[in-house]
Amino acid sequence: MRRRLLPAVVVATAAAALAAPTGLTGPASAAAPPSLTVTVMGTSDLHGNVYNWDYFSDKEYDDSAHNDVGLAKISSLVNQVRTSRGRDRTLLFDSGDTIQGTPLAYYYAKVEPITKTGAIHPMAAAMNAIGYDAVTLGNHEYNYGIKLLDKWQRQLTARVLAANAIDDRTGKPAYEPWVMKKILVPGQKPVKIGVLGLTNPGVAIWDKDNVKGKQHFDDLVATAKKYVPEMKAEGADIVVVTAHAGDSGFSSYGDDLPVENASALVAQQVPDVDAVLFGHAHNDVPQRFVKNLVTGEQVLTAEPSRFGQRLTVMDFDVQRVGGEWQVTAKRSTNLNSNTVPADPKILDIIAPQHAKTVGYVNQVVAKSAVELSGARGPFEDTPIVDLIQQVQTEAVDTALAGTEYADLPVLSVAAPFTRTALFPAGDLRIKDVAGLYVYDNTLQAVLMTGAQVKDYLEFSARYFSTLPVGAPVVESQLTNANGTPDYLYDMISGLDYDIDVSRPVGSRVVGLRHPDGTPVAGSERFAVAVNNYRRSGGGNFPHVSTAPVIYDQQRDIRQMIVDWVTSKGVIDPAGFSDVNWRLVREGVPVF
Structure with a gap:
């Protein structure tokens, strides 16, 4: 499969770099090795949430911790990070379970399915407006069948990844395994960030009727061992894995399939992975380092909770060493979406679909x-x-x-x-x-x-x-x-x-x-x-x-x-x- 490079972007100007938060540096002067910070943002387990709305109670979402939900809130956080870091140094990924979970998602899968009407799915419309760079498939993407999944995939401007989802007919990945993002640095080689997408093997059980004879799902660790060297060979300076799999190492379905929650195993066993943005477990993990058993390097891992309650922000400091970009430091945190107002642009885009869903459930x-x-x-x-x-x-x-x-x-x-x-x-x-x-x-x-x-x-x-x-x-x-x-x-x-x-x-x-x-x-x-x-x-x-x-x-x-x-x-x-x-x-x- 031919891998296409995502559109290149130019690194922020010196003026923008001066506006970066404490600890972040822009391109260095000629007297010092060039350095900059690349920021990777991530969501996971959005489960059909755009508005901060509970369709079952017909009011704003709230829980005992007063979390907020939805892509409209995430958009506001993303805008803040892009402003502080410099938009040209930021990327945005998602780790799966996007198109199932709310009456909004159900309505456009079952009541007025996008496969029949041709309407754009609300999650595609919102993610396109926010500007996602890549989206990894989760197991719930398969709930409504491959036909709807593929329709939604084609509506996205983001690249859709699932390296271990294998087409039974061809024996090759059914979706793109990985993509490369280039950040151009004036006077220097670009910084290349490769992102590998891994989905959950449990799809073969949980949605057996939708995938049997069509797709099967390989082991996450084995798949990463196959593609990470390929990404490095094509010049990846930073390797990020987005995996729809928790980090516990356990499976809910026994030993018949590869490990369900294998994110930490990927970090431990696959060399040259810098970070793992994971999902599926619905946990709030701002930062957790896992030692790679082969290289001894510390791999950064994080999970952004669920429903759009958190936005993970990973920062990678890179410096030119011996003619190559090397990661010198990395860190992450999770931003709480209850700290920002909803982005009115996203609310407006989805307003007709939201209103139709509210009318339906009432x-x-x-x-x-x-x-x-x-x-x-x-x-x-x-x-x-x-x-x-x-x-x-x-x-x-x-x-x-x-x-x-x-x-x-x-x-x-x-x-x-x-x-x-x-x-x-x-x-x-x-x-x-x-x-x-x-x-x-x-x-x-x-x-x-x-x-x-x-x-x-x-x-x-x-x-x-x-x-x-x-x-x-x-x-x-x-x-x-x-x-x-x-x-x-x-x-x-x-x-x-x-x-x-x-x-x-x-x-x-x-x-x-x-x-x-x-x-x-x-x-x-x-x-x-x-x-x-x-x-x-x-x-x-x-x-x-x-x-x-x-x-x-x-x-x-x-x-x-x-x-x-x-x-x-x-x-x-x-x-x-x-x-x-x-x-x-x-x-x-x-x-």
């Missing part, structure tokens, strides 16, 4: 007889999660009618995705339903045995901390054991069971039985409704990813819930709520 589709809240979902069997279970159960039961599986009991799997989900008493809007099911999953069903269902529930129950009999119940310490997030705690409807949190992990599920009290036999067969993320191996739950698939109509679960609620007109939990599981200690309910 459509009244039904009424709720009572208020339904997700706040207690992780601790208790709540009606609002039962609603998800009911929709999934009905869909699978209807689809299996007349097939060889028609007589199987249908079980349903759901997780308490968000504790802030709320159906108010009275008018129910699309945003309320979307706020209950915040992921773009589709529904599938698999064939499992009673023994496999028991294993599945035992694995899920690791979510709870051990709580001995008689110990005080501290809710804030009871869940999320070992960092397990709420979305990896699965409940099953269609069977009754207790979870004894006084017992060790692996022996907590007690009294697994049918609604009539009959114990579940290990050899019994069940049709189990699950989302495509879980069925594909997300979360590494046992059996589900290898179980035979007996239903898959590619139906979006969130839209199924909207349609179900709309068809009912009035939502009354008396018609679907069933308390079929509870937390206990030696048979005594915790709550």
